[in-house]
Amino acid sequence: MIKLEGIKKRLGGMQVLEDLSFTVQPGEIVCLLGPSGCGKTTTLRMLAGLDEPDEGHIQGLDDIKISYAFQESRLLPWKSVEDNLHFVLKSQIELPERQALIERYLDLMGLGAYKKFYPEALSGGMKQRLSLCRAFAFPHQLLLMDEPFKFLDAPLRLSLVREVARMWEFSGSSIIFVTHDVAEALLLGHKLLVYSKRPTLVKAEFGIDIPHKDRELGDERLAHIYGQLMTALQKEY
Amino acid sequence: MINSTWLSKGLSLLSLIFFLGLWQVISGFYKPVIVPSPMETVQALGNLMAGGKLWEHAGNSIGRGLIGFSIALLIGTPVGLLMGLSKLIRQMFQPYVVTLQVVPVISWLLLAMIWFGFERVPIFVVVISTLPLVIINLVQGVQNVNPRLTEMAKTFKVERRALIVEVYFPQVLPYLFAAMSAGLGTTWKAVAMAEFLSAQRGIGAGMATARINLETPEVFAWTLLLVLMGLITDRALYIVNRRLTRWRNAV
Known part of the structure; x- marks a missing residue:
């Protein structure tokens, strides 16, 4: 299990993360949602070792291999x-x-x-x-995905989200998936975390235990979570 | 539609013909000692070739130019890389690079004649005039290395050697080629000028002799030779560069 506890981080003179805590179970897909600039990418960068938290600690990363899918493709x-x-x-x-x-x-x-x-x-x-x-x-045992479909058309995005779910079946690893797109989070996540606006902490948490193959955007259960999620998100904009 | 490569080749040829025509017309108004015609120039070049003078002089110039530019590359590459990588080193070396650029070549030339004796002057002048080109291009190359790709490689725990060879080097390579293209262009000009004032052999020395003897067609012939040397090195570099960056034309 990976555990973030009381993480604080200042960037460019601004308090970005203020007491951020959450856990990731082995094989769990956690989606991070929230307004721009609330520290979602910063969270991933700290997990990848590209940034250090100012305060707080991250447990469970020793002996864990981490992979990263960037916003842009970053190919050679x-x-x-x-x-x-x-x-x-x-x-x-x-x-x-x-x-x-x-x-x-x-x-x-x-x-x-x-x-x-x-x-x-x-x-x-x-x-x-x-x-x-x-x-x-x-x-890897942990895959960090930072809005990997941001620059793509909506239909393509949804089909790629399904690809991710398929690949996850193979790998069985934990995934932390940052997105702006509620539909992506509903189709993919086991746990959805709503970040508050800066200074950031986890404002709301939703669990979805429907298997990926049964998740359709029109589904009643997803529609119910969608409503609650949007309400929680709107407060942060 | 006309194929665009044929169109551009056609236009190049047209502009060459226009230039030769203009030259021919102008030379009609003057004696060969003032403006020789294209034909007289080629004839003079033929005579130089037949007499063996061309190879002797050109061989000297090419040798000096290549030695001088190689020295500039050997010094300029590490200096440029270090200046690109470290702000401190950049600030330390920047004034010297600027000095190299702003001091007139003629000053270096005269000083070199005093310091080194005549034979080594052209090599020194080539080193001095091409070194800043090499350094400036490489500094730019290093500074334009994409930090996102570096970060990607580090995230995937790529080894340091692979990072340098497979991520940094391909990004700096185009700047090295730009340095070589600009550098060799300058090399032939610098060599000829230095030889003109200091050497017994070499294209510049040949030009000095031709001038004293009022052999203007020969001056034109040597100039034509320098132009050809510039064109050939530029073309050769272009071909090698395109081979190495084939991925650019993948679409």
Whole structure:
């Protein structure tokens, strides 16, 4: 279990996180929702070791491997689709298995035919799918996802959310998923946390225990949570 | 639709023909000692070639230029990288780079003649005039390294060596090529000028002799040779660069 306790963080002279606490169970998908600038990305960066909390502590990260899906695809344009994956995996997995793993993930994401292509030749959605392949293929027990679909069209986003759910079935890892999109959170999360506006703490928490394959946006149970979630969120804008 | 590469090739050819025509017309109004015609220039170049003078002089110039520019690359690359990486080092070296840029080449040339004796002057002048180009380009290259890609590599625990070779290097490479392209362009000009004033052999020395003998077609011929050298090195660099950055034209 990963536990954040009493995290405070100032950035650029502003108190961003004020007493942030929550837990992530093994294999749980936690969605972080809240207004812009409330410290959602900062939370992920601290979990990834890219930033340090000013106060408070994070437990349960020792001996845990962490993977990251960024807002932008962050691919190396001078490397082919498959070499982008080799680049991050080569210190983790030896070669015959590595190639097999890469091809399995590329096929899973419908990129199998493009493995020799350079990123420049791919569409925005394909680049983001490749970035997801990278995040999932990298061995991990915790996956941090920072609005990975922000720059994509709504229909594409929802189909990628389903891909994430599918990949999660394979990996069984914990995921912390930052999003602005309530629909994404409803389709994906086991636990939905609403961040308050700055200085931030967790304002509300919702649990959803419906299996992913049964989650439809029109579903009554989801509609009920949607209503409560929106009410909680609106107070923070 | 006309194929755009053919169109641009056609336009290049057209502008060359126009230039040669203009040159031909102007040379009609003057004696060859003032403005030789294109034909007389090519003839002079042929004579230089036949007499063996061309290879002797050009060989000297090319050798000096390449030695000088190699020295500038060897010094400028590490200095430029360090200046790009560290603000402290950048502030330390910046005044020297500016000094190199603003002191007129003729000052370096005269000082070099006093300090080194004539033979090594052209090499020194090439080093001095290309070094700031190399440094400035590489500083820019390092400063334009995308921090998001660096962060991505660090998040995935990529080894330091892979980070340098596979993330930093490909981003700095285009700037190294820009440095080489600008540097070699300057090299041939600097070498010829330095040789003109200081050397017994070399293209510049050949030009000095031609001037004394009032062999204006020969001056034009040497100039034509310098232009050709510039075009060839530029083209060669362009081809190598395009090979190395094939991913850019992937679409």
